[in-house]
Amino acid sequence: MSTASVPLPGWINYGVIPLINLALAFFFSGIVVWAIGENPFEALQLLLVGALGRGEGIGFTLFYTTSFIFTGLSVAVAIHSGLFNIGSEGQAYLGGLGAALVALSLDAYVPWYVTMPFAVIGAALFGAACAAIPAWLQAKRGSHVVITTIMFNFIVSSLMNYVLVHMLIVPGKMAPESRTFLPGGQLPKLDWLIAMFGGKLGAAPLNFSFLIALIMCFLVWVLIWRTKLGYEMRTLGISPSAASYAGIGYSKIVMITMLISGGLAGMMALNPVMGASARLQIEFVGGAGFVGIAVSLMGRNHPAGIVLSALLFGILYQGGAELSFDMPAITRDMIVVIQGMVILFAGALEYMLRPAIVRAYQQFARSPAGGR
């Protein structure tokens, strides 16, 4: 009841509310920092400078951003069909195997730009394959994707362990990882992009997959808002009864959506596997799949919003790493707390401030135009 139903204009919904939420998250993080005896302003400054101060920092920030864009898109596509895919983590992990297999087979023979399209397809196919069984179970058996995709995260994790330890491991080496790809299996660094703004990329792993991520943003936008398939997905996502009235097949849309969603998650692997480390490593996804949920929620499931919120999380990751380096009192775990704070305020507590903002808006909207 009360203010929940009062409509607000877009600039408040998509501009003011997220910004205030973000400010709150920083405020409470600041209190945490202060409580452990550090200066919160200094910490914020270190974080921002670490993430955005130099070319190398920006390179790292955008590297993380790239991964989050892929997983964020993956979650968003599913949400548009009313599905909650929390298996992006596992789908990305399996996607890595697809990308690695392509790179391992082609890198000795062709240059990177020939390998790349096959690697994109390979990563997407493996990611989609990982989503296929949960999708089928949802479509035909009604087993909830939330449950099945989580379970698949564990299954994939064990499977990849096996593959890396028993099959792809370099004989005689201890590390469970594949051999290093030759340049024909690596995505080039984006030095020129940073150089365009007068910076230096340095050791930062920002690579070509960043551009692929941006292209995917555009394609997802086209898919959702410009194609008939997207129209059917949105219809199903908003109103399953209207979808059945319109003859939009539930199973078909669920299957297609989950395959696309899994494919996007799979492509995330291009970034760390072929862009950064040039080999398939154990647990390389490192939680990016779960961050994708927060990114999508914060970005209101829109590609443009996803880019922005992925950037925010990229800044938190990179800036956080620098911060814990410069302020040893702030450990990695503290950084996770701060990230959690952002997720909490921007995602879960999104509507906490809404009633107050509605009131403020009503006052504001009324007084200049109003008669009294």
Added chain:
Amino acid sequence: MSFEPAKEPAIELVGIDKKFGAVHANKNINLTVAKGSIHGIIGENGAGKSTLMSILYGFYQADEGEIRISGKPVTIRDSQAAISSGIGMVHQHFMLVENFTVLENVMLGAEGGQLLRRGVASARKELKRLEADYGLDVDPDAVIEELPVGRQQRVEILKALYRGAEILILDEPTGVLTPPEADHLFKVLRVLRDQGKTIILITHKLREIMAITDTVSVMRRGEIVATRKTADTTVEELAELMVGRRVLLRVEKGEADPGKVLLSVKNLTVKDSRGVTMVDDVSFEVRAGEIVGIAGVAGNGQSELLEAIAGIRKPSSGEIIVNGQSIAGSDPAMLRALGLAHIPEDRHHMGLVLKFEEYENSILGYHRDRRYGGAMLDLDAIRKQAEEQIVKYDIRPPNARLKTANFSGGNQQKIVVAREIERDPDVLIIGQPTRGVDIGAIEFIHKRIIDTRDAGKAVLLVSVELDEIRSLSDRILVMFAGKVVGEKSGEAGEQTLGLMMAGIAA
């Protein structure tokens, strides 16, 4: 009860003005409603009735103007404030939690303290008292989604009274009710009035205005154009004030000229999701050039029959033949390709995606058609067609980019009707075509339905409005408890049909 004659105003609206962008929904509204009276508000679709009530209920803020309750100026920022000012509202579209019980819904937001148990006990007692006082009996432990709409509405009223409402606003309360349910509602409203409550009733049915209100205001394009004592006016005058021209309150149609059978239903049996037989061995035919009406009290299987013919619900046995082809195993999309169009009973549930813009809804179900593009949506073509339909069906405001939820109820219905009829289908099946639609638009929709018949199409019409069935149908089938209990010509009397609908006579 007060000893004062019903003069003291319960509500005064002074100079209320509200704009939505370019739409001037309420223009300088002045309205006084006396305490202990029933005041009717009528007006065309989109005239601004719901908006005005939403302002009174705190859902919207007026751009200008003042609200006074019992003479005191109040600011109503949200529904909480409305409730504490003693205003209760029964919305055009119910606001109940479907899988909660009646009691839980009534208590929701007024639980009375942190411990639920104490609140539950006292709520149960209070509910009993309200039931006894006003004749609003419902089982407090029934789950909402299992109650018929008439009962659900009682829950809405109980909710308002439970919160101590002195002023009750009802927005098109009878749109979804069967005639006996509506009669009962009016009985309740009279009791409420006699106990000193003030009631504002929005409706499109002039009969109801004449039957129950003390005073009535007519709105047109955002303004109140007249206020009358009900005793001093007539249906004809009100209709003319509303639309601004003379309205035919009767349908004019020529003789039917039935041709070949276009829709045939043979021994159809349909079960609902719980396995209860809803349609029981029903057979009938609809020929080209005729309108067959299905009369019946809501809940006697009409909805399931329509859904089975539309391909949404799988029959458990029997056959449906559209245009000479059996539709077994077809989905709604294939049926549309066969020339079947369906105006569903419940526009919010099925006919529209409320979050879509108008033009997006104008292709729902037909979106795969080549004329709207291949894999991509041809937005130009879609919007152009949507705009043409908006003009032809006088959908207001004429804006294909407006979110469908922001159209008034009657205009939403016109969006669905336009989409389905403009397809030029061979077989048109219709559920409740004029629910919530104003008299001018009813006239228009009825005319379109008759045009469809005269163009040699088969029309199957389901409506709980007996008047509508009688004035449109060439033949009438009566459904009771899932069976077709009889067939009458379109001229059958209300009495006869009424008895058949009650399952008393065949």
